Amino acid sequence: MALDLQAIIKEIESGDQRRIPPVDTWFPEREGAIDIHIDSQMCWFHEGAPFQRDSLVKLFSSILRKEGDTYFLVTPAEKLKISVDDVPFEVVGLLERENAFGEFVAVTNTEDLVPLDTSATMQLRVYQGVLVPYLEVRKGLFARVSRHVFYQMAEHAELRSCDGEDQYVLVSGDVEFVIGNA
Template sequence: MSTSIDPESLAARLGTANYPPVQAWKPSIKGEMALRITRDGEWMYQDSPIQRPALVRLLASVLRLDSDAEYYLVTPTEKLRITVDDVPFLAVEVEQTRTNSHQSLIFRTNVDDIVAADSEHELWVARGSQATGPLPYLHVRAGLNARITRPVFYALADFACQHRIDGQEFLGVFSGGAFFPLECTG
């Protein structure tokens, strides 16, 4: 996918994000917040879009998915449940990097997370409805996923190749030493 961000600068940012330790926090105050993340990645507070990208990034940094399959904004003292229509993030950009014979696919999300698909950050395709078609996803961090946008999914097709797994041919992509089929898995 052609963008103004070069792959080397994306690769340099990998793993540099410093997120709060939300998984370790056990707040005593629990509640709900009128915050909703729509399927198209819009962050809404009381049905109005949040216009400040920096605020969205801040909120995303304290987002957690708990074992009850609910999403929460978490601080050391408070845990507020929010609504997420599908997944909290969108993968809006992908760049391919090559070192020797290894390829990495580096994604940028709508909240500026930089993630390379690999065995810890898997890419998969779920079966959508007839209207939506296949739904590709990427694991971002700590149980939080991004839906890969249609243009980025089409860009992945440019990097795709055939690969045999257990005697069966799959169309997919290699990244970080792992192969990810671009076909529906469920």
């Protein structure tokens, strides 16, 4: 999926971000499962065949909810369990806000925009034997930071000592995000 960075920048500046349905307020009586799978590379499959339309991935990603370790597609009418290898999203872009020096916005593979501010949560997790940053996209749904975005973050990171441990920290505005250990 090719990202239109100019369109994303305009969206950030206008504040007109993609609207996400209030899936956390929907508790449908009808529950089931559907053969939709998100693999470790964040590729979506239905009955073993890859999704062909990015717009369908974006639509379905907007109705995702996580309960415990289980992922669901949720509408007001039904809740369907799906399988996810790691996480449903990947951070594929890092933009520096033009109107606010030193503030960053992460862009996911589904074009969700995640400002790296006080409301953002970043965790370090082990993925394939390596410590990797994961960023919360919304309400318990995380994105794994792609390797090239990690390198972008590392270019802006500072080495800091925290609890006697040296760590690389990305500073976005007034907020610090640990992206790795030294």
